[in-house]
Amino acid sequence: MEKLFDRLKEDIRFVHGLNSCINCGTCSAICPAASFWEYDPREIVDQLQVEDDDILEELLGGEKIWYCGQCMSCKTRCPRDNTPGMLIQALRNLSIETGLYMNSSRGRQQYVLKKMIGDTILATGYCVHADGLDTTMFPEQGPIWDWIRKNSKEVYNRFGNSYNSPGTGALRKIPDEAIRELHEIFRITGTLQRFNRLENDAARQAKKTDTEFDSSILNDYFLKTYTNTSEDVED
Amino acid sequence: MSKTERGQFIWKDFQKEIADDHYYYVRSCIRQNFFPGAEDVFIKMVTKDLNKDLVLDPAHTTCTGIGYHTDLVKMETTMTVIARQFAMMNQAGYKNLLVSCVTSFGLYNEILEIWEEYPEIKEKVGEYLHKATGRTFKVPENLVHASDLIYKYKDEISARAKYRLINRETGEPLRVVDHIGCHYSKMFPEKGIGGAERPRVLSGLVNTLGGKTIDYPERRLCCGFGFRQYLLKSSRGYSLSCTYKKFKSMEPYKPDFIITNCPGCNYFLDRWQYVISDLRGETYGHNGDGIPTLTYEEVAALCLGYDPWDIGLQMHQTAVEPLLYKMGIEFNPADKYKGYSGKNLEKPKIPELLKAY
Numbered sequence A: 001m002e003k004l005f006d007r008l009k010e011d012i013r014f015v016h017g018l019n020s021c022i023n024c025g026t027c028s029a030i031c032p033a034a035s036f037w038e039y040d041p042r043e044i045v046d047q048l049q050v051e052d053d054d055i056l057e058e059l060l061g062g063e064k065i066w067y068c069g070q071c072m073s074c075k076t077r078c079p080r081d082n083t084p085g086m087l088i089q090a091l092r093n094l095s096i097e098t099g100l101y102m103n104s105s106r107g108r109q110q111y112v113l114k115k116m117i118g119d120t121i122l123a124t125g126y127c128v129h130a131d132g133l134d135t136t137m138f139p140e141q142g143p144i145w146d147w148i149r150k151n152s153k154e155v156y157n158r159f160g161n162s163y164n165s166p167g168t169g170a171l172r173k174i175p176d177e178a179i180r181e182l183h184e185i186f187r188i189t190g191t192l193q194r195f196n197r198l199e200n201d202a203a204r205q206a207k208k209t210d211t212e213f214d215s216s217i218l219n220d221y222f223l224k225t226y227t228n229t230s231e232d233v234e235d
Numbered sequence B: 001m002s003k004t005e006r007g008q009f010i011w012k013d014f015q016k017e018i019a020d021d022h023y024y025y026v027r028s029c030i031r032q033n034f035f036p037g038a039e040d041v042f043i044k045m046v047t048k049d050l051n052k053d054l055v056l057d058p059a060h061t062t063c064t065g066i067g068y069h070t071d072l073v074k075m076e077t078t079m080t081v082i083a084r085q086f087a088m089m090n091q092a093g094y095k096n097l098l099v100s101c102v103t104s105f106g107l108y109n110e111i112l113e114i115w116e117e118y119p120e121i122k123e124k125v126g127e128y129l130h131k132a133t134g135r136t137f138k139v140p141e142n143l144v145h146a147s148d149l150i151y152k153y154k155d156e157i158s159a160r161a162k163y164r165l166i167n168r169e170t171g172e173p174l175r176v177v178d179h180i181g182c183h184y185s186k187m188f189p190e191k192g193i194g195g196a197e198r199p200r201v202l203s204g205l206v207n208t209l210g211g212k213t214i215d216y217p218e219r220r221l222c223c224g225f226g227f228r229q230y231l232l233k234s235s236r237g238y239s240l241s242c243t244y245k246k247f248k249s250m251e252p253y254k255p256d257f258i259i260t261n262c263p264g265c266n267y268f269l270d271r272w273q274y275v276i277s278d279l280r281g282e283t284y285g286h287n288g289d290g291i292p293t294l295t296y297e298e299v300a301a302l303c304l305g306y307d308p309w310d311i312g313l314q315m316h317q318t319a320v321e322p323l324l325y326k327m328g329i330e331f332n333p334a335d336k337y338k339g340y341s342g343k344n345l346e347k348p349k350i351p352e353l354l355k356a357y
Helices: A004-009 A012-017 A026-030 A032-036 A041-049 A053-060 A073-077 A084-098 A107-124 A139-150 A152-159 A176-188 A191-208 A220-227 B003-013 B029-034 B036-049 B065-069 B075-092 B102-117 B119-133 B146-152 B154-160 B203-208 B233-253 B263-280 B296-304 B321-327
Strands: B023-026 B054-056 B096-099 B142-145 B175-179 B257-260 B293-295
Touching: A004 A012, A004 A053, A004 A084, A012 A084, A012 B102, A026 A041, A026 A073, A032 B233, A041 A053, A041 A084, A053 A084, A073 A084, A084 A107, A084 A191, A107 A176, A107 A191, A107 A220, A107 B065, A139 A152, A139 B263, A152 B036, A176 A191, A176 B075, A176 B119, A191 A220, A220 B233, B023 B075, B029 B036, B029 B263, B036 B054, B036 B146, B036 B154, B036 B296, B065 B075, B065 B102, B075 B096, B075 B102, B075 B119, B096 B102, B096 B146, B102 B119, B102 B142, B102 B263, B142 B146, B146 B154, B146 B203, B146 B296, B154 B203, B154 B296, B175 B203, B175 B233, B203 B296, B233 B263, B257 B263, B257 B296, B263 B293, B293 B296, B296 B321
Parallel strands: B023 B054, B023 B096, B096 B142, B175 B257, B257 B293
Antiparallel strands: none
């Protein structure tokens, strides 16, 4: 059987991200996530250096790897050119590929991100689109966002006059042919299959926890997963 | 070696090549949604004020950056989407890629570095692209962020400026917080003007336009986006706390405004001021005002005399008027909420504490 660690080594971000860690802790000192949560990138890099499958499996199924905010401040300051933020990317990727992400409440939130970001990319060609964002889900956008949404055509058309229509201005409608090419890239390179997996795994988890689930974005399972992690509520 | 000489020595290592003309512009998802006037006026400044050639291609797409950094989109997919952007640029007959978004800029640099080191990966991506779209691609000869371009032409902008970053009443330089997006140069310091520790891309512009940047303890701290951390309600406090830490650190220096080069950072430093005012009853400007938070395009455009509402400053939650008054900019407050058709739209609701105009 292939060692789990060998699979991690297949990820170029692991190869690129780990040279030789001297355990100095500079990454943890600069890390915004480490100042907010019980999170220590130094510890994770240290654990990875020993190349132990049991330790790796625990990381892949745990909460820790999901705390990083991907600012990559660690890369700038590491005196040995390591990038803990890149190692985290490789770990999260393997966690999803192995299915171990479902063992952690933060890992299971990938489904929510797929609904919010993944589906938007495939539908519109943008990572986010104003038409799908409101102050119910993102109240910090403030009353100005309610005003923008209410008057979206009048507001966005001031900047290129092609809101949701052909043209080159702000929030233009990206041509169908470009969207078709995007879908084909997602299919050939495996992300479409990943999206399906996230949906299927979420459906199973919803059934297991007796939570309402359907294909709409704001189903009960989505809202519960979006709002809470196991640290916030009792399962 | 004196401190200054040491600084100059380091500075030489962080110059970068910025093409003179002919750019293929790739737009930012976040900027188009939240500060679309910034991109719109950037295009006008480059093509009309600086008389450069810039092409807009409706068929380019997101680079998938937010999807990539939220671990949804696989690396092979992101690489192939980016290869498609390059193919579109090739098809349009351009060699210089001009990037609006800082997340995209970091990602383009990351991928180009990987391809250079591992050509077999680039070859594989070429195969994916061809299979999916029938396209082939060549990498750009020059890759720059849009703030690099404004930096390059800062003297030309300054020479044409109608307004300067000077307090009209006191004659003193405005005090400015410059906030550089992490992915601009923290990952690849040699790709950013001034590198990661002494980035000059915004401070150089501010100084040229007459302002003075503030050095405060948390100057280089992330805005707190954190990708999944902000997007998920359960971890959004991480994002807010990072921004709060920055505001508490800059507060004693009494900044007149904040300038950013990353669309996301501008959003967070603008919007979290509203939340902090609501949750903690704190505002950081004078008498209930916030600290106006503007992008580099907006700042350059204001100095060139563009109308604040034509460049979208009404779309900020933290009011920009305190800055307009300090700079002595002539504008019509009644035009703030006019739509594309010219009609006056119903005004937005006013936040409880953060001052609105």
